[in-house]
Amino acid sequence: MFVVSLNYKVPLTEIDRLQAAHVEWLKACYAEGIFVASGPKRPRTGGIIIAQCARDVLDARLAADPFAKADAADYDVTEFTARMTTAALDPIRES
Secondary structure, eight states: OEEEEEEEOSOHHHHHHHHHHHHHHHHHHHHTTOEEEEEEOSSSSEEEEEEOSOHHHHHHHHHHSHHHHTTOEEEEEEEOOOOOOOGGGGGGOOO
16 A cells, blocks of 8 residues: 655646646546545645555556646655554455
């Protein structure tokens, strides 16, 4: 499992211009079963994505993000093992 931290490199006006395409990209990644959760940081300096897939699959999807294509965000990826979860997240727990 991975935690992806996006950090914006451009003004929010540019992020807002790319937002609709980014949301469509997110929806496609959810439909593929790759993303578990996502949302903006507070304050709005980037976002967080929780992903469950192989690293090469994640890297390919991140490269396809409209923010990445426009060089509007940096991505910091941290891999971890979700050994403990709430009952609602039991399906993604790893042994």
